[in-house]
Amino acid sequence: MADFPVTERNRVRRMHQRGQYDRDTVYAILDEGLICHVGYVIDGQPYVIPTAFWREGDHVYLHGSAASRTMRAGQRGLEISLAVTLLDGLVLARSGFHHSLNYRSVIMYGTAAAIEEPEAKRAALDRFMDRIAPGRTAECRPITDQELKATTVLSLPLDDVAAKVRTGPPVDDEADYALPVWAGVVPIRQVADAAIPDPRLPEGTPVPDYAARFKFGA
Amino acid sequence: MADFPVTERNRVRRMHQRGQYDRDTVYAILDEGLICHVGYVIDGQPYVIPTAFWREGDHVYLHGSAASRTMRAGQRGLEISLAVTLLDGLVLARSGFHHSLNYRSVIMYGTAAAIEEPEAKRAALDRFMDRIAPGRTAECRPITDQELKATTVLSLPLDDVAAKVRTGPPVDDEADYALPVWAGVVPIRQVADAAIPDPRLPEGTPVPDYAARFKFGA
Structure with missing residues (x-):
């Protein structure tokens, strides 16, 4: 697939x-x-918030309570920077200076805008759920009009974006390789453990595949 | 221990x-x-970057190349918002609306300032390494004056800060509990896998405990 353009901002x-x-x-x-x-x-003050998100094609989506500060600002068109970071390991070098992390990150820039049309908003939220848990939209109680009104969905075009990736062993100064100190990588990853049924679930309710064997990534 | 004060900003x-x-x-x-x-x-543009950090008492520390944009801005005193987020699970409710995440997060605000005094900077960096890998500072080749000069350490007072925590099962609308749909939590956590020795390490170099059994948290 084609590369994203390299700009002064995303470089x-x-x-x-x-x-x-x-x-x-x-x-x-x-x-x-x-x-x-x-x-x-907002008013010159930087804010950073963690939140769920999803991607479709060259757009990233965020959602939240229509009453939240972020979502209200998004309604007016909000310039944002957005980071997604996957930590893959601790890189232990022979000198403190060359210690590092293995990671994969994406940083993007742009103006988030609200999806106003109710059916487009509903469809986006349904696709979000099906991204996390394929097929679950069809199983759940559908979203009500009131819930839809209480939810803001922001869309951000994916164009001013870059990934940054570090992999592999430490890179030490040549002279330091002779030092008698252990060096290497401690791999780190996210795992999903066995699903915990809701205490109010009738006994014997089968655990769907997406919960029993949650998969990170597409 | 005493609570942090609740302000208009951190509330x-x-x-x-x-x-x-x-x-x-x-x-x-x-x-x-x-x-x-x-x-x-910077110049009205929001930036978000992922980076390593550490805490000592009521301060949080960041470090990086003295040549980086963030660190150069920090040298001049940089107003920042800083978030640390630990994802603990996917919360699958009986309606899309009540889906959620279990998480523990901290958001703090303040002005980051550089540690100028070389020995204070060196000591901070050594403590950072010993936080990740207890005892490793004494094993590694010490930091050189040139490396110290090339590294900026920023300090941020921990006072305008709040944690936000969600735990436990989904909270559904009362009527939805009767629906025949699985609900519960998929727990998520970070794990460290077996340490990978650097390919250039002499065979038989013992793996230190902090790498063989990496522990998240104090």
């Missing part, structure tokens, strides 16, 4: 060799992430 | 019953986190 500056701009890499990181961190400015 | 507004302001809760979340997301404003 990876520090450790620029870790920058990646191709859709395969960006999509894979976004699709494995369950939460993002959204940064925005 | 948890949405789902305010999830807000917690006591030091035990805030410290525990910060100490389990390995990365934070830092938000700041």
Whole structure:
């Protein structure tokens, strides 16, 4: 797939060799992430909030209570920076200076805008649920008009975006390789454990596959 | 321990019953986190970056290349918002509307300032390494003056801060509990896998405990 354009804003500056701009890499990181961190400015004050998100094609979506500060600001068109970070490991080098982290991250910039049309909003929310739990929209009680009104969905075009990825062992100063100190990587990953049924669930209710064997990523 | 003061800025507004302001809760979340997301404003543009951090008492520390945009801005005193988020589970309710996430997060606000005094900076970096890998500072090649000069350490007072925590099963509308749909929680956590030795490590180099059995949190 085509690369995203490299701009003055999205260009990876520090450790620029870790920058990646191709859709395969960006999509894979976004699709494995369950939460993002959204940064925005209100009255000159920076805010960062963690929130769920999802991607469809070249758009990223956020949702929340229509009464929340973030969503109200989004209703008016909100310039945001959005980060999705997957931590893959601790990189232990032979000097403190070369210690690092293995990670895959995406940072994007743009203006989030609300989806106003109720049926488009409903469809987006349904697709979000089916992204996390394929088929669950059809199983759940459908969203009511009142719930739809109480929910804001923001859409952010995916164009001003870059991925940054570090993998592999430490990179030490050549002279340090002779030092008698252990070096390597401690891999880190997210796992899903056995699903915990709601205490009020009738006994014997079968656990759907998406809960019994939750899969990170597409 | 004493609570942090509740201010107009740190007060948890949405789902305010999830807000917690006591030091035990805030410290525990910060100490389990390995990365934070830092938000700041430069020329009116919001930025969010993921980065490592550590806490000592009522301060949080960040570090990075002295040449980086964030660190250069920090040298001048940078107003930031900082979030640490631990995802604990997917909460699957009987309606889409009541789906949620279990999480523990901390959001703090303040002005980050650089530690200028070289020995104070060196000591802070050494304590950071020993936080991740207890005892490793004494094993590694010490930081050089040049490396110290190339590294900026920012300090942020921990006072304008709140934790937000959701735990437990879904909370459904009373009528929905009768629906024949599975509901519950898919627990999610971070794990550390077996350490991967650097390919250039002499065979038989013993794996230190902090790498063989990495522990999240204090």
